[in-house]
Amino acid sequence: MDTESAYSGYSYYSGRSRGSHRHGERSRDRHKSRSKESSRSEKSVTINAPPAEPLLGDQSVRGEEVQDDNWGETTTAVTGTSEHSLSQEDIVRISKDLDDSVGLDCKRYLNVALSVILGLVVFLTPLAFLILPHLLWPDRLRACGTACEGLFISVAFKLLILLLAVWALFFRPPRAGLPRIFVFRALLATLVLLFVLSYWLFYGVRILDSQDEDYQGIVQYAVSLVDALLFIHYLAIVLLELRQLQPFFSLCVTRSTDGATQHYNLGQLSIQRAAVVILENYYKDFPVHNPALLTASKSRAAKHLAGLKVYNVDGPGENNAAAGIAQSQSRAMIAAAARRRDSSHNELYYEEAEHERRVRKRRARLVVAVEEAFTHIRRMQEEEQKKAPGDVMDPREAAQAIFPSMARALQKYLRTTRQQHLHSMESIQQHLAFSITNNMTPKAFLESYLTTGPTLQYGKDRWLARQWTLISEASVTSGLKDGTVFLLKCIDFSLVVTTKKIPYIQLAEEFIDPKSHKFMLRLQSETSV
Amino acid sequence: MSFIPGHPVTAVVQRIEIHKLRDGDNLILGFSIGGGIDQDPSQNPFSEDKTDKGIYVTRVSKGGPAEVAGLRMGDKIMQVNGWDMTMVTHDQARKKLTKKNEDVVRLLVTRKSLENAVRQSMMQH
Numbered sequence: 001m002d003t004e005s006a007y008s009g010y011s012y013y014s015g016r017s018r019g020s021h022r023h024g025e026r027s028r029d030r031h032k033s034r035s036k037e038s039s040r041s042e043k044s045v046t047i048n049a050p051p052a053e054p055l056l057g058d059q060s061v062r063g064e065e066v067q068d069d070n071w072g073e074t075t076t077a078v079t080g081t082s083e084h085s086l087s088q089e090d091i092v093r094i095s096k097d098l099d100d101s102v103g104l105d106c107k108r109y110l111n112v113a114l115s116v117i118l119g120l121v122v123f124l125t126p127l128a129f130l131i132l133p134h135l136l137w138p139d140r141l142r143a144c145g146t147a148c149e150g151l152f153i154s155v156a157f158k159l160l161i162l163l164l165a166v167w168a169l170f171f172r173p174p175r176a177g178l179p180r181i182f183v184f185r186a187l188l189a190t191l192v193l194l195f196v197l198s199y200w201l202f203y204g205v206r207i208l209d210s211q212d213e214d215y216q217g218i219v220q221y222a223v224s225l226v227d228a229l230l231f232i233h234y235l236a237i238v239l240l241e242l243r244q245l246q247p248f249f250s251l252c253v254t255r256s257t258d259g260a261t262q263h264y265n266l267g268q269l270s271i272q273r274a275a276v277v278i279l280e281n282y283y284k285d286f287p288v289h290n291p292a293l294l295t296a297s298k299s300r301a302a303k304h305l306a307g308l309k310v311y312n313v314d315g316p317g318e319n320n321a322a323a324g325i326a327q328s329q330s331r332a333m334i335a336a337a338a339r340r341r342d343s344s345h346n347e348l349y350y351e352e353a354e355h356e357r358r359v360r361k362r363r364a365r366l367v368v369a370v371e372e373a374f375t376h377i378r379r380m381q382e383e384e385q386k387k388a389p390g391d392v393m394d395p396r397e398a399a400q401a402i403f404p405s406m407a408r409a410l411q412k413y414l415r416t417t418r419q420q421h422l423h424s425m426e427s428i429q430q431h432l433a434f435s436i437t438n439n440m441t442p443k444a445f446l447e448s449y450l451t452t453g454p455t456l457q458y459g460k461d462r463w464l465a466r467q468w469t470l471i472s473e474a475s476v477t478s479g480l481k482d483g484t485v486f487l488l489k490c491i492d493f494s495l496v497v498t499t500k501k502i503p504y505i506q507l508a509e510e511f512i513d514p515k516s517h518k519f520m521l522r523l524q525s526e527t528s529v
Numbered sequence: 530m531s532f533i534p535g536h537p538v539t540a541v542v543q544r545i546e547i548h549k550l551r552d553g554d555n556l557i558l559g560f561s562i563g564g565g566i567d568q569d570p571s572q573n574p575f576s577e578d579k580t581d582k583g584i585y586v587t588r589v590s591k592g593g594p595a596e597v598a599g600l601r602m603g604d605k606i607m608q609v610n611g612w613d614m615t616m617v618t619h620d621q622a623r624k625k626l627t628k629k630n631e632d633v634v635r636l637l638v639t640r641k642s643l644e645n646a647v648r649q650s651m652m653q654h
Binding site (some may be wrong): 118522526529 | 537557558561562563564567568570572573574587588619623626627
């Protein structure tokens, strides 16, 4: 998903300057926490929502405004061939890319640098503890016996393990960028820093000042430091990795535009981490968002209002008098619409039946065309390749050869199911070459066009992985609780997430003796006498 | 006709005397029985109480000696020639009815309509 590392959270900076002035924790955690950058919609900057903001009402108003203003543009972009037209999404995306690539690289490198410095300090502390006595008072130092030298080996290996473990846990490239700091990492970094500082304090006062001669004691002190660091690392593993594995909450994710719903079981996570998990699953579980499928219901809604012909040319936000008139007008419209005998349900039924019939007819033609096209191609065997090198084609050319015979049927089918903007001719030919190479049947080739797949199946420009905004009333670093609701907003749709606690299951036991399975015959005979 | 285990059963009965018909080597009575303590009482269509394991008349052949004597389908047979029929197995009941050396069987049967008739006549008084 988010493999480019050029982004660090814009809101890191704002989060940092806002709340936390702890210098030490800036280091490790900022870099290591998965930095999900906050996106900006074309109208407002949403980094973290203030708690008093109503969630859905605000969004719907904004959404309607967008729809009203760009109505013409989005419709034409969807129905035409999408090779050269720019929709609002594209404009936003381009401006975003320009924006983000400029100012944020230095932040990220700063984070990396600070975390590396902290890591080096922690790593070199035991070595410093061991080396400083030799440098400062070598003559007074008691010689190191065998047991002491054994401890050297243990320090070396433990440091090596610590190095590998810290790299594995903290220094791998992050999967996602989060809006706020990762609380656990911050706490752990603070803990480590305090710990190391207290060890240095003790060392400085008791050993350096008094120039202790007992070298074995110093070595044991260094070993104890490394042991304690390993235990802190163990705590880090439990807090960061293990705690969220046990399922605790069940999250219900609904897409606002078409109602597609999924459920996920998650452990105890903060809201932002839960959002990342949900988004990762979104790309594989939810069918791709198709705005073309929503125009039918919108036109029906428009017809309801259009029945009484009230024009409201100015947008919302006019002066109070006009707003008052508009309100009373809308109430009158609703009342009139309720009284009128509405036959739109009838139209909907017949329209849907007609559409279904049309889709099935086109689908039948498509399947036949593709099957026939596939019969024109045959895989050449090894011996034939050597014998007749004349008319040999590689998969790409073979695909281009048979594509024209099925192109028309495929294009018509995609138009009827309103998927034509999801597949370009290039991608269709590529998929055809891929199917031919892997000996797929026509049905296997068609599967990706007959059913809408998850978003990952389509091109990268559909992913919009950098455009997500987390909208939440509770603080996004607080943990999930029963009844937490938050929104994940993309450009033209949003995911509504509600949380429920997994019920506590009480199991009872019942023992059945295997010898207790006994049966008898039930007869009802009739005898004539 | 419901019974409580351990208590005596009271019922309004009708005496029916059937003369067996000789058909070749067999003596036939002209009806079929069902039920018995070794059978499944819940499948009995004639009993009121589905735990009643008594012997019931399931079929009466037309024009046979039983019909002539007044036996009806659904009657519960309480006694045959003095032998009790309320707590017998199906086979024991068959044996008591088909003894080769008896020409006549005297049954005590009960049915719901008898009880209703008696109750009605008692109410009239």
